[in-house]
Amino acid sequence: MLLLFVLSPCLCDLSYGQCNPYFEFEKGSQWEITNYNAKDKSQGRQTTEILDVDTHSDGWDAKMKFVLYDKKDELVYDKEIEMSCQGGVVAMDITRLLPDEQLEAFQDLNMKIEMDNLEIPAQLEAGMALDDGSVTISGDLPMKMTVAITDRVVEGKESVTTPAGVFDCYKINYSTSVKMMINRLGSGADWIAEGVGLVKTESYNSSGKLVSYSLLTSR
Numbered sequence: 001m002l003l004l005f006v007l008s009p010c011l012c013d014l015s016y017g018q019c020n021p022y023f024e025f026e027k028g029s030q031w032e033i034t035n036y037n038a039k040d041k042s043q044g045r046q047t048t049e050i051l052d053v054d055t056h057s058d059g060w061d062a063k064m065k066f067v068l069y070d071k072k073d074e075l076v077y078d079k080e081i082e083m084s085c086q087g088g089v090v091a092m093d094i095t096r097l098l099p100d101e102q103l104e105a106f107q108d109l110n111m112k113i114e115m116d117n118l119e120i121p122a123q124l125e126a127g128m129a130l131d132d133g134s135v136t137i138s139g140d141l142p143m144k145m146t147v148a149i150t151d152r153v154v155e156g157k158e159s160v161t162t163p164a165g166v167f168d169c170y171k172i173n174y175s176t177s178v179k180m181m182i183n184r185l186g187s188g189a190d191w192i193a194e195g196v197g198l199v200k201t202e203s204y205n206s207s208g209k210l211v212s213y214s215l216l217t218s219r
Helices: 100-107
Strands: 016-020 023-026 030-037 042-056 059-070 075-086 089-092 112-116 118-120 133-138 144-162 165-180 182-193 197-205 210-218
Touching: 016 059, 016 075, 016 089, 023 042, 023 075, 144 182, 144 197, 144 210, 165 197
Parallel strands: none
Antiparallel strands: 016 023, 030 042, 030 210, 042 059, 059 075, 075 089, 089 118, 112 133, 133 144, 144 165, 165 182, 182 197, 197 210
16 A cells, blocks of 8 residues: 655565564464444454465565455455565555445356555654555446555554453554445554554544444454
Protein backbone atom coordinates (compact mmCIF):
# COMPACT_ATOMS: atom_id res chain seq x y z
CA MET A 1 0.00 0.00 0.00
CA LEU A 2 2.72 2.48 0.71
CA LEU A 3 6.22 3.51 -0.15
CA LEU A 4 8.55 5.09 2.36
CA PHE A 5 11.94 6.05 3.67
CA VAL A 6 14.15 4.95 6.59
CA LEU A 7 16.45 1.98 6.00
CA SER A 8 17.41 -0.68 8.50
CA PRO A 9 20.06 -3.42 8.45
CA CYS A 10 19.03 -6.89 7.29
CA LEU A 11 20.12 -9.84 9.44
CA CYS A 12 18.98 -13.01 7.69
CA ASP A 13 19.44 -16.77 7.42
CA LEU A 14 17.89 -19.38 5.14
CA SER A 15 14.58 -19.71 7.00
CA TYR A 16 14.10 -16.39 8.74
CA GLY A 17 13.74 -12.89 7.34
CA GLN A 18 14.57 -9.88 9.51
CA CYS A 19 14.59 -6.68 7.46
CA ASN A 20 11.76 -4.74 9.07
CA PRO A 21 11.10 -5.05 12.84
CA TYR A 22 7.30 -5.09 12.35
CA PHE A 23 7.38 -8.11 10.03
CA GLU A 24 9.84 -10.81 11.09
CA PHE A 25 8.90 -13.90 9.11
CA GLU A 26 9.93 -17.50 9.77
CA LYS A 27 9.07 -20.35 7.42
CA GLY A 28 6.17 -22.38 8.81
CA SER A 29 4.79 -19.65 11.09
CA GLN A 30 1.00 -19.14 11.04
CA TRP A 31 -1.56 -16.69 12.37
CA GLU A 32 -5.29 -16.02 12.25
CA ILE A 33 -7.27 -12.78 12.01
CA THR A 34 -11.02 -12.77 12.73
CA ASN A 35 -13.40 -10.19 11.23
CA TYR A 36 -16.34 -8.72 13.17
CA ASN A 37 -19.22 -6.36 12.43
CA ALA A 38 -20.01 -3.31 14.56
CA LYS A 39 -22.16 -5.50 16.83
CA ASP A 40 -19.18 -7.77 17.63
CA LYS A 41 -20.55 -10.66 15.57
CA SER A 42 -17.94 -12.75 13.75
CA GLN A 43 -18.13 -12.30 9.98
CA GLY A 44 -15.39 -14.75 9.07
CA ARG A 45 -11.70 -15.31 9.50
CA GLN A 46 -8.50 -15.44 7.51
CA THR A 47 -5.45 -17.61 8.12
CA THR A 48 -1.95 -17.02 6.83
CA GLU A 49 1.00 -19.42 6.71
CA ILE A 50 4.57 -18.58 5.67
CA LEU A 51 5.46 -21.13 2.99
CA ASP A 52 8.94 -19.88 2.22
CA VAL A 53 11.30 -16.98 2.92
CA ASP A 54 13.96 -16.23 0.31
CA THR A 55 16.58 -13.93 1.85
CA HIS A 56 19.02 -11.68 0.01
CA SER A 57 21.52 -8.97 0.90
CA ASP A 58 18.91 -6.18 1.05
CA GLY A 59 15.92 -8.02 2.53
CA TRP A 60 13.63 -10.95 1.77
CA ASP A 61 10.77 -12.27 -0.39
CA ALA A 62 8.10 -14.38 1.31
CA LYS A 63 5.51 -16.74 -0.15
CA MET A 64 2.37 -17.03 1.96
CA LYS A 65 -0.76 -19.17 1.90
CA PHE A 66 -3.82 -16.97 2.50
CA VAL A 67 -7.16 -18.67 3.24
CA LEU A 68 -10.45 -16.79 3.77
CA TYR A 69 -13.54 -18.28 5.46
CA ASP A 70 -17.01 -16.74 5.70
CA LYS A 71 -19.13 -16.34 8.85
CA LYS A 72 -20.35 -19.95 8.47
CA ASP A 73 -16.68 -20.99 8.41
CA GLU A 74 -16.99 -22.12 4.81
CA LEU A 75 -14.09 -21.57 2.43
CA VAL A 76 -14.33 -18.42 0.30
CA TYR A 77 -10.97 -18.66 -1.39
CA ASP A 78 -7.50 -20.05 -0.95
CA LYS A 79 -4.49 -18.56 -2.69
CA GLU A 80 -0.78 -17.88 -2.45
CA ILE A 81 0.32 -14.28 -2.02
CA GLU A 82 3.71 -12.62 -1.81
CA MET A 83 5.28 -10.03 0.47
CA SER A 84 8.72 -8.52 0.18
CA CYS A 85 11.09 -6.42 2.22
CA GLN A 86 13.77 -4.32 0.57
CA GLY A 87 15.92 -1.75 2.31
CA GLY A 88 13.78 -2.01 5.43
CA VAL A 89 10.47 -1.36 3.61
CA VAL A 90 7.75 -4.06 3.52
CA ALA A 91 5.23 -4.24 0.66
CA MET A 92 1.87 -5.49 1.99
CA ASP A 93 -0.81 -7.36 0.07
CA ILE A 94 -4.02 -5.35 0.58
CA THR A 95 -6.74 -7.75 -0.59
CA ARG A 96 -7.77 -7.84 3.10
CA LEU A 97 -9.42 -4.44 2.47
CA LEU A 98 -11.84 -5.87 -0.09
CA PRO A 99 -15.33 -6.63 1.30
CA ASP A 100 -15.73 -10.38 1.86
CA GLU A 101 -19.09 -10.51 0.08
CA GLN A 102 -17.54 -8.96 -3.04
CA LEU A 103 -14.67 -11.41 -2.99
CA GLU A 104 -17.21 -14.23 -2.87
CA ALA A 105 -19.06 -12.78 -5.88
CA PHE A 106 -15.90 -12.35 -7.95
CA GLN A 107 -14.60 -15.79 -6.96
CA ASP A 108 -17.15 -17.37 -9.31
CA LEU A 109 -16.12 -15.03 -12.15
CA ASN A 110 -12.44 -15.98 -12.50
CA MET A 111 -11.30 -13.15 -10.26
CA LYS A 112 -8.32 -11.07 -11.44
CA ILE A 113 -6.51 -8.86 -8.91
CA GLU A 114 -4.26 -5.87 -9.65
CA MET A 115 -2.51 -4.13 -6.76
CA ASP A 116 -0.45 -1.11 -5.85
CA ASN A 117 0.66 -2.47 -2.48
CA LEU A 118 0.89 -0.59 0.78
CA GLU A 119 4.34 -0.39 2.30
CA ILE A 120 5.52 -0.09 5.88
CA PRO A 121 8.95 1.42 6.64
CA ALA A 122 11.33 0.01 9.23
CA GLN A 123 10.78 2.94 11.60
CA LEU A 124 7.46 4.55 12.43
CA GLU A 125 6.81 7.71 14.44
CA ALA A 126 3.81 9.88 15.28
CA GLY A 127 2.89 12.32 12.51
CA MET A 128 4.66 10.36 9.75
CA ALA A 129 2.84 10.43 6.38
CA LEU A 130 2.77 7.24 4.30
CA ASP A 131 2.14 6.66 0.60
CA ASP A 132 -1.15 5.63 -1.01
CA GLY A 133 -2.15 2.22 -2.34
CA SER A 134 -4.98 0.51 -4.22
CA VAL A 135 -6.39 -2.84 -5.28
CA THR A 136 -8.68 -3.61 -8.24
CA ILE A 137 -10.56 -6.84 -8.88
CA SER A 138 -12.39 -7.82 -12.04
CA GLY A 139 -14.02 -10.97 -13.41
CA ASP A 140 -15.50 -12.50 -16.57
CA LEU A 141 -18.44 -10.08 -16.56
CA PRO A 142 -17.89 -6.35 -17.35
CA MET A 143 -17.69 -5.41 -13.68
CA LYS A 144 -14.80 -4.05 -11.65
CA MET A 145 -14.21 -2.92 -8.10
CA THR A 146 -11.38 -0.67 -6.92
CA VAL A 147 -10.41 0.13 -3.33
CA ALA A 148 -8.08 3.10 -2.87
CA ILE A 149 -6.25 3.86 0.38
CA THR A 150 -5.09 7.47 0.79
CA ASP A 151 -4.04 10.02 3.44
CA ARG A 152 -2.17 7.48 5.57
CA VAL A 153 -0.73 9.01 8.73
CA VAL A 154 0.85 7.44 11.82
CA GLU A 155 -1.19 8.70 14.79
CA GLY A 156 1.01 7.32 17.58
CA LYS A 157 1.47 4.32 19.88
CA GLU A 158 -1.29 2.42 21.69
CA SER A 159 -1.59 -0.80 23.69
CA VAL A 160 -4.00 -3.26 22.05
CA THR A 161 -5.49 -6.38 23.67
CA THR A 162 -6.75 -9.24 21.47
CA PRO A 163 -7.43 -12.96 22.06
CA ALA A 164 -3.81 -13.52 20.95
CA GLY A 165 -2.31 -11.27 23.66
CA VAL A 166 -1.42 -7.68 24.53
CA PHE A 167 0.60 -5.72 21.97
CA ASP A 168 2.35 -2.34 21.88
CA CYS A 169 1.26 -0.96 18.50
CA TYR A 170 1.58 1.99 16.17
CA LYS A 171 -1.81 3.20 14.93
CA ILE A 172 -2.05 4.23 11.25
CA ASN A 173 -5.13 6.18 10.07
CA TYR A 174 -6.23 6.41 6.42
CA SER A 175 -9.09 7.30 4.06
CA THR A 176 -10.81 4.71 1.85
CA SER A 177 -12.69 4.86 -1.43
CA VAL A 178 -14.56 1.85 -2.83
CA LYS A 179 -15.67 2.21 -6.45
CA MET A 180 -18.07 -0.28 -8.02
CA MET A 181 -20.65 1.52 -10.14
CA ILE A 182 -20.98 4.00 -7.28
CA ASN A 183 -18.26 5.51 -5.12
CA ARG A 184 -18.32 4.89 -1.36
CA LEU A 185 -16.06 6.90 0.92
CA GLY A 186 -14.91 5.96 4.38
CA SER A 187 -11.90 5.68 6.63
CA GLY A 188 -9.95 3.11 8.58
CA ALA A 189 -7.14 2.41 11.00
CA ASP A 190 -4.49 -0.29 11.35
CA TRP A 191 -2.57 -1.23 14.50
CA ILE A 192 0.88 -2.76 13.84
CA ALA A 193 3.23 -4.28 16.43
CA GLU A 194 6.92 -5.10 16.23
CA GLY A 195 7.63 -8.75 15.49
CA VAL A 196 3.92 -9.40 14.88
CA GLY A 197 2.63 -7.21 12.05
CA LEU A 198 -1.07 -6.44 11.81
CA VAL A 199 -2.87 -6.78 15.17
CA LYS A 200 -6.12 -4.85 14.72
CA THR A 201 -8.06 -2.94 12.05
CA GLU A 202 -11.18 -0.76 12.07
CA SER A 203 -13.34 0.46 9.18
CA TYR A 204 -15.72 3.45 9.30
CA ASN A 205 -18.35 4.85 6.92
CA SER A 206 -18.38 8.42 5.59
CA SER A 207 -20.09 9.59 8.80
CA GLY A 208 -17.33 8.15 10.97
CA LYS A 209 -19.49 5.29 12.29
CA LEU A 210 -17.76 1.96 12.92
CA VAL A 211 -18.73 -0.61 10.26
CA SER A 212 -16.39 -3.49 11.01
CA TYR A 213 -13.14 -4.45 12.68
CA SER A 214 -10.69 -7.31 12.83
CA LEU A 215 -8.44 -8.76 15.53
CA LEU A 216 -5.45 -11.05 15.64
CA THR A 217 -6.97 -14.12 17.32
CA SER A 218 -4.09 -16.60 17.26
CA ARG A 219 -0.41 -16.82 16.36
